[in-house]
Amino acid sequence: MPAPSGLGRIFFWSVPLQAHPTGSAERREVSFAHVRAAHAGQGQGTIRRIIGLTLRHPWQVAIALGSTVVAVSFQLSIPILLGQAVDQAQGVLESNAGTSALVMTGLMLLGASVMRGIFTLLQNYYAEAVGHHTGHELRLAVYEKIQRLPFSFHDKVHSGDLITVGMLDLEGVRVFFSTALLRVVLLGMLIGLGAYLLISTDLVLGLLALSFVPFVAWRSSASQLQLRATWLTLQDKLQVLSRVMEENLGGIRVVRAFAGGRHEMEKFERASADALLLQHERVILRVRATSMMTFSFFLSMGLVLLVGGEKVIAGEMTVGTLTSFLTFMTILQMPVRQLGLMVNGFARASTCGARLFALLDTDVEIRDRPGARPLAAESGELRFENVDFAYPSDPTRLILKGVSFAARPGETVGIVGPPGSGKSTIAHLIPRFYDVTGGAITLDGQDIREVTLESLRARVGVVQQDPFLFTTTIENNIAYGDPWAKEPRIERAAESAQLHNYVMGLPAGYKTVVGERGASLSGGQRQRLTIARALVLRPSVLVFDDSTAAIDAGTEFRIRSAIKRFAKDRVTLVISHRLGALMHADQILFIENGEVLERGTHDELLALGGRYRALYDLQVRPEADLREAG
Amino acid sequence: MAEQALPSEDEDVERRGRPPRAVVGSQKQEEEVFGTAFDGKIIRRIWSFVHPYRAKIWLAVGAVLVFTGMQLTIPLIIGYAIDRGITAGPEGRTTLYLAVGAFLAAILVNAAASYMQETVVGKVAETVLFDMRRAMFSHLQRVSLSFMDKTEVGRLMSRLQGDVNSMQEFLETSVLSVGDIVLLIGIVAVLLSLDMRLGLLTLSVMPILFIVRLFWLPPARRSFMAAHETNSAANGALAEGINGVRTVQSLDRQQVNFDLYDEKSFANLRTHLTAAKFAQVMVPIVDTLTGIAMAVVVIVGGSMVLDTSLDIGVMVAFLFYIQRFFDPIRSLTLQYSVMQRAMSSGRRIAEVLDVPVAITDKPGAIVLNRDMDGSVAFENVTFSYRPGQPVLKNVSFRVNPGETVALVGPTGSGKSSAMSLVHRFYEVDSGAVKVGGHDVRDVTQESLGDQIAMVLQEPFLFTGTVLENVRYRKADATREDVVNACKAVGAHDFITRLPEGYDTVLGQRGGNISLGQRQLLSFARALVMDAKILVLDEATASIDSYTEMLIQKALVRLLEGRTGLVIAHRLATIRGADRIIVLQNGVMIESGNHDELMALGGLYAKLYTMNYSSFDDLPGTQDDSAPSTS
Ligand SMILES: Nc1ncnc2c1ncn2[C@@H]1O[C@H](COP(=O)(O)OP(=O)(O)OP(=O)(O)O)[C@@H](O)[C@H]1O
Ligand SMILES: Nc1ncnc2c1ncn2[C@@H]1O[C@H](COP(=O)(O)OP(=O)(O)OP(=O)(O)O)[C@@H](O)[C@H]1O
Ligand SMILES: [Mg+2]
Ligand SMILES: [Mg+2]
Numbered sequence A: 001m002p003a004p005s006g007l008g009r010i011f012f013w014s015v016p017l018q019a020h021p022t023g024s025a026e027r028r029e030v031s032f033a034h035v036r037a038a039h040a041g042q043g044q045g046t047i048r049r050i051i052g053l054t055l056r057h058p059w060q061v062a063i064a065l066g067s068t069v070v071a072v073s074f075q076l077s078i079p080i081l082l083g084q085a086v087d088q089a090q091g092v093l094e095s096n097a098g099t100s101a102l103v104m105t106g107l108m109l110l111g112a113s114v115m116r117g118i119f120t121l122l123q124n125y126y127a128e129a130v131g132h133h134t135g136h137e138l139r140l141a142v143y144e145k146i147q148r149l150p151f152s153f154h155d156k157v158h159s160g161d162l163i164t165v166g167m168l169d170l171e172g173v174r175v176f177f178s179t180a181l182l183r184v185v186l187l188g189m190l191i192g193l194g195a196y197l198l199i200s201t202d203l204v205l206g207l208l209a210l211s212f213v214p215f216v217a218w219r220s221s222a223s224q225l226q227l228r229a230t231w232l233t234l235q236d237k238l239q240v241l242s243r244v245m246e247e248n249l250g251g252i253r254v255v256r257a258f259a260g261g262r263h264e265m266e267k268f269e270r271a272s273a274d275a276l277l278l279q280h281e282r283v284i285l286r287v288r289a290t291s292m293m294t295f296s297f298f299l300s301m302g303l304v305l306l307v308g309g310e311k312v313i314a315g316e317m318t319v320g321t322l323t324s325f326l327t328f329m330t331i332l333q334m335p336v337r338q339l340g341l342m343v344n345g346f347a348r349a350s351t352c353g354a355r356l357f358a359l360l361d362t363d364v365e366i367r368d369r370p371g372a373r374p375l376a377a378e379s380g381e382l383r384f385e386n387v388d389f390a391y392p393s394d395p396t397r398l399i400l401k402g403v404s405f406a407a408r409p410g411e412t413v414g415i416v417g418p419p420g421s422g423k424s425t426i427a428h429l430i431p432r433f434y435d436v437t438g439g440a441i442t443l444d445g446q447d448i449r450e451v452t453l454e455s456l457r458a459r460v461g462v463v464q465q466d467p468f469l470f471t472t473t474i475e476n477n478i479a480y481g482d483p484w485a486k487e488p489r490i491e492r493a494a495e496s497a498q499l500h501n502y503v504m505g506l507p508a509g510y511k512t513v514v515g516e517r518g519a520s521l522s523g524g525q526r527q528r529l530t531i532a533r534a535l536v537l538r539p540s541v542l543v544f545d546d547s548t549a550a551i552d553a554g555t556e557f558r559i560r561s562a563i564k565r566f567a568k569d570r571v572t573l574v575i576s577h578r579l580g581a582l583m584h585a586d587q588i589l590f591i592e593n594g595e596v597l598e599r600g601t602h603d604e605l606l607a608l609g610g611r612y613r614a615l616y617d618l619q620v621r622p623e624a625d626l627r628e629a630g
Numbered sequence B: 001m002a003e004q005a006l007p008s009e010d011e012d013v014e015r016r017g018r019p020p021r022a023v024v025g026s027q028k029q030e031e032e033v034f035g036t037a038f039d040g041k042i043i044r045r046i047w048s049f050v051h052p053y054r055a056k057i058w059l060a061v062g063a064v065l066v067f068t069g070m071q072l073t074i075p076l077i078i079g080y081a082i083d084r085g086i087t088a089g090p091e092g093r094t095t096l097y098l099a100v101g102a103f104l105a106a107i108l109v110n111a112a113a114s115y116m117q118e119t120v121v122g123k124v125a126e127t128v129l130f131d132m133r134r135a136m137f138s139h140l141q142r143v144s145l146s147f148m149d150k151t152e153v154g155r156l157m158s159r160l161q162g163d164v165n166s167m168q169e170f171l172e173t174s175v176l177s178v179g180d181i182v183l184l185i186g187i188v189a190v191l192l193s194l195d196m197r198l199g200l201l202t203l204s205v206m207p208i209l210f211i212v213r214l215f216w217l218p219p220a221r222r223s224f225m226a227a228h229e230t231n232s233a234a235n236g237a238l239a240e241g242i243n244g245v246r247t248v249q250s251l252d253r254q255q256v257n258f259d260l261y262d263e264k265s266f267a268n269l270r271t272h273l274t275a276a277k278f279a280q281v282m283v284p285i286v287d288t289l290t291g292i293a294m295a296v297v298v299i300v301g302g303s304m305v306l307d308t309s310l311d312i313g314v315m316v317a318f319l320f321y322i323q324r325f326f327d328p329i330r331s332l333t334l335q336y337s338v339m340q341r342a343m344s345s346g347r348r349i350a351e352v353l354d355v356p357v358a359i360t361d362k363p364g365a366i367v368l369n370r371d372m373d374g375s376v377a378f379e380n381v382t383f384s385y386r387p388g389q390p391v392l393k394n395v396s397f398r399v400n401p402g403e404t405v406a407l408v409g410p411t412g413s414g415k416s417s418a419m420s421l422v423h424r425f426y427e428v429d430s431g432a433v434k435v436g437g438h439d440v441r442d443v444t445q446e447s448l449g450d451q452i453a454m455v456l457q458e459p460f461l462f463t464g465t466v467l468e469n470v471r472y473r474k475a476d477a478t479r480e481d482v483v484n485a486c487k488a489v490g491a492h493d494f495i496t497r498l499p500e501g502y503d504t505v506l507g508q509r510g511g512n513i514s515l516g517q518r519q520l521l522s523f524a525r526a527l528v529m530d531a532k533i534l535v536l537d538e539a540t541a542s543i544d545s546y547t548e549m550l551i552q553k554a555l556v557r558l559l560e561g562r563t564g565l566v567i568a569h570r571l572a573t574i575r576g577a578d579r580i581i582v583l584q585n586g587v588m589i590e591s592g593n594h595d596e597l598m599a600l601g602g603l604y605a606k607l608y609t610m611n612y613s614s615f616d617d618l619p620g621t622q623d624d625s626a627p628s629t630s
Helices: A006-012 A022-040 A046-054 A059-091 A097-148 A151-156 A159-174 A175-201 A203-210 A212-250 A252-257 A259-311 A318-361 A422-429 A453-459 A474-482 A489-496 A500-504 A524-533 A553-565 A601-609 A613-619 A625-627 B009-015 B040-088 B090-140 B145-152 B153-194 B194-203 B205-243 B246-252 B254-280 B282-306 B311-352 B415-422 B445-450 B465-473 B479-490 B494-495 B517-527 B545-558 B594-602 B603-612
Strands: A382-389 A400-407 A410-416 A437-441 A462-463 A541-545 A571-575 A587-592 A595-600 B377-386 B389-398 B404-408 B431-436 B453-456 B532-535 B562-566 B581-585 B587-592
Touching: A022 A097, A022 A595, A022 B254, A046 A097, A046 A175, A046 B246, A059 A097, A059 A175, A059 A489, A059 B282, A059 B311, A097 A175, A097 A318, A097 A474, A097 B246, A097 B282, A151 B246, A159 A175, A159 A212, A159 B205, A159 B581, A175 A318, A203 A259, A203 A318, A212 A252, A212 A259, A212 A318, A212 B040, A212 B153, A252 A259, A252 B145, A252 B205, A252 B453, A259 A318, A259 B090, A259 B532, A318 B311, A318 B415, A382 A422, A382 A613, A400 A410, A400 A422, A400 A437, A400 A489, A400 A595, A422 A541, A422 A571, A422 B090, A453 A462, A462 A524, A474 A489, A474 A524, A489 A500, A489 A524, A489 A553, A489 A571, A500 B194, A500 B282, A500 B377, A524 A541, A571 B246, A587 A601, A595 A601, A595 A625, A601 A613, A613 B545, B009 B587, B040 B090, B090 B153, B090 B311, B090 B377, B153 B194, B153 B205, B153 B311, B194 B205, B194 B311, B205 B246, B205 B254, B205 B282, B205 B311, B246 B254, B246 B594, B282 B311, B377 B415, B389 B415, B389 B431, B389 B581, B389 B587, B404 B415, B415 B431, B415 B532, B415 B562, B445 B453, B445 B603, B453 B517, B465 B517, B479 B494, B479 B517, B479 B545, B517 B532, B517 B545, B581 B594, B581 B603, B587 B594, B587 B603, B594 B603
Parallel strands: A410 A571, A410 A587, A462 A541, A541 A571, B404 B562, B404 B581, B453 B532, B532 B562
Antiparallel strands: A382 A400, A382 A437, A587 A595, B377 B389, B377 B431, B581 B587
16 A cells, blocks of 8 residues: 655554554464454344444544544534524624624634534544454454355355355444444434433424424434345345356356357346336435435424524524524434434344354354364375265265275275266365265374364365366466475476476466466366366375366376376375276276275276276277167 | 476475465456546446436436525525514514515425435436446457456456446436535525625635645545555455365465455555545544634624624524535535546446457348258368467368267367357457358358357356256257256256256356266257257266267267267267367367278377277377467
8 A cells, every 4th residue: 555645644643553463473363363253242132243343442432432422512512602603793692792702702613613523533533443443353254264164155155145245244244333333422412412402492492493303313214224125135136136147257158159148138137127126116215215304304494483583573582592593403404314324324234244243153064173183194094984975955865875995105096987976075075175974084094073174184185176276377376275385396296287388388488377267278278287286285195086087198198197106105086087097096986876886906897897897898999899889 | 207296395494484475366456446537438438328318317407406596595595584584573574474485485396306306316327327237248248258268257247336336326426416516606606695795705715625625635545546456455355265265275275365365454454544534634624614614704794793784694694504515515526536436437337348349240141040051161270369379270171061070189289269160259360160151250140159059168057947057048948858958968867866856956157066967967958959060079078988878879869960079088989970180289180080090090099099008108299388479
């Protein structure tokens, strides 16, 4: 952020920022304190919890509230002074008539205005500061949570909805202090004191002057609540609209390939028309409320003018008093209207807060057991013992049934099977993306649920079947898992993945930026990038989940021979449909419907003459046989 | 090479001292956010969207003028009531009644005008926003894929949502600022006409405000800009964290990312606090100036009332106007930054709308219908994504009606690119692609799309049910058609096992089924299209050979008389093709049927042998390198 220069400095006074040490360990401690605070208060009411967060900045809150009280007092003195001035100008008050009295009142008015300004500044600034600090803390907590929540959570929540929580809902909570809590004090004092002053001056006129308050307060609160309710519906509709747009743009190739432009426009129109209709309703709702409020305000002003005028004529009141009544009313007009905003602030904070806290309170099912110890690094034997598994979204359907196998370091396990047989699921269980529902997985004899997640994941590398690349350079993408890796290591990994030559041929080499999902790379290049990404790490267990499907046999061969020595002291799991990729494995599992149907070496399985054999024949038999079979 | 792949362990020692090679969120900076406040071209662009509703806008402007007039009149009526009515003794009573009557009339007109203006403007603004979004979205359906390839979805979404929404404020307040300007001029005129000397004195504070604003604006604007930038940076990082969460967890990057995000969020906090200071510092300044103006009226005006050179009512009116005096100035300066924002958003919206539609239908383009023969021909096609780096070089081949031709070659050799050209996703640099005997540039894109069904290398599914996904845009496809297609690709069994069969809602991008299952659905989607030409880009790469064989058998019947273009790395997949074309580095190096190519002993023969023979005795041969500059 550029520091304001020159004259800008005049406006720049020191910021009461909380500590933000630069040393990474200390800073992390501060930041984690924020994260913990955001998680605290589980089970309390939403509003109470937000207040709790706000009170983490007690003296900023105190300054804001104190300044509000002072600012309101000065604000209220202005109409009194104005009324006094009008009377003095008329010479009504014999005692202190004359210009000197007017000068006095004028200076007092000036003073009151200046003070009001200064304290309003303090009030607003500190209120905002509290909000921004709370926002920062919540943002960290949300980010941290989202990163930790297991796959099963992300399977069921659309990414767009999470983004909404992290941005819109967080905003609703962040502004709670300034739009709702502080306003309670501000409006309460302004309206209460104002009413007291008016009524104590003249009961009838005071009541008349305030007659618009209950109506407006009711109207504005009611309409805000209505707007709030429609806002939620609107949010849902806009969510649909943005999903339509987002998926269209993300899947634009499919849309084009099927000439689906018109179909997509129809989807868009449907979602759009829905939202627009509601928007129009909301406009009417809002405008009707504000017009009615303004009208009722002016109506009571007219009444004050009429009745007050009569009183002045009857000699029961001075013009000055009448003036101060009328000025009071203009001062009260804004705060009374803001009552609606205050109600809205509460309503918004409680709906947004409910969603935000629901996210923060979501149980991270996959986490360290209490007292979990880091994985003790020994030989690194991987063992599946009678593993059963069902995805949490469909707990009755067993995806894996009694899967058992073992692999010592240096060994390779090959897995084949039809689509949906559970191969990727096996890969996902090893780093505990999901927890097994029955049986156990052990590494070096330690149940993976008993060791720390971090130490486990550091020892398990999975090349995912569906590659995701980040919008950054090729270099950063390769080093994603170990951002401290030096260039030579990155290049060696790329060489092993047979990507180096391609990258060197690009104008910007390793600094070339690739897009989301690597749009400008070919399918095989994308896969090789993900392979390189895993090779940079030094896992004890390395899983290739069908990661050469889009790579030709020649390149695949070279990748395989490059990583062969690399695989010497680790367990390698190769999932592939191309038997050439796993025929040299020490053990091959044929999986169907989550069960291991056949197991053994390539030769044993061929000899067995079962499903594996059938696959093999299909892949290697000369053409003539295929015709026969077909 | 293989030994080098083993990372050296000594790196560990000093690595933690270095900053990681890591970023979160996109590093591309948004262009300047606060530019000029007025840009004729952009205004005209925005106006073109408002134009259809201009009658309503004029109506609203009229209403605003009436409304402003009433705002100006109300203090005058009060002043009149005081001077001619209230202070005129008992005879003034009728005048008072008259004034109150006038007041009532004024506030009725006021309410009606403001209701009308706000509803009209509010609705028009919303409608215009949706129109803009629709225009952009529908334009994006037509722009070239090369634009879409290099533009992140998130970036486009922020155009479609963020930028469009920030026009809302501008659209809603523009009409009001006409009223503000009139109000300002009106107040000045009324003050001067009420009393020239007092008016001039009071108005003398105005230039001070302008001067202060002048000095305030540049640093303030910078601080607002910094706040805006840090905010979108933090939001971008959050979105990235959500979309890539699976990769983040599998590579155990949570800690690094959290620290980086912490930095971004903290920068956001800091810039917002600075911006808040700049925004709030105007409060005491404006209040001080209001105080000065009030003091002037009280002291000078009061003295004038004392020596009866000024009516008390005029003084009261003055006091009222002063309270209102700074409102329009404040909202006009606010309007200035609203306009700045709107201009930069408008510019970004215009940018999207101005992306050239590189691929358009020729005037009088031919409509390709089902009777065309279904042949595909490449005639000396050269094609590049980036100028000077051709990915296809002078490629020629012909696929006769009803024939199946396979494309093979190392990864990145240009196979998918060639298929994109058949569908005219991109325009060739030279040469021609012909479908059914017509150059693809001579036929309408929609009819071309109707005749070609593609299974893309990356199976993209939409949020929705299985049925909707397979049917996609073919609205007239019955449930039976869908089921038949799914049976043909062997997807029927797994679909029926899903919790709700064909009506099961798939997660985001089909996340709750396996990749192979996704591929099957995307295959079925192409079959439902019932097109003359079928393009299969690695359509069975993630599917085992057995399932593949079943699909091939089922397809024999379904594809009777259709033209097929098949890409596969698993050569067994394409052994049955009528002809095989081998691409390497964008050059067609071999072509012929399986036996001919095997006899030739070239690249195909090598790849083929590699596919099924023992791997160890085969030397690595080809390697794809980046397209060479020519
Ligand atoms: N949208 C794009 N923008 C820029 N370059 C691209 C784009 N798509 C592909 N390329 C480049 O063009 C070349 C050919 O890519 P293409 O996708 O046609 O290869 P392919 O033969 O299909 O490879 P694979 O078997 O790996 O899928 C590659 O070097 C790739 O990096
Ligand atoms: N996130 C999920 N939630 C619920 N069910 C799932 C999820 N992911 C996969 N499944 C189901 O679990 C089964 C096994 O899926 P898995 O991804 O392990 O298959 P796979 O063997 O890897 O198949 P492929 O060869 O297609 O990659 C499938 O029936 C699939 O529909
Ligand atoms: Mg899988
Ligand atoms: Mg490809």
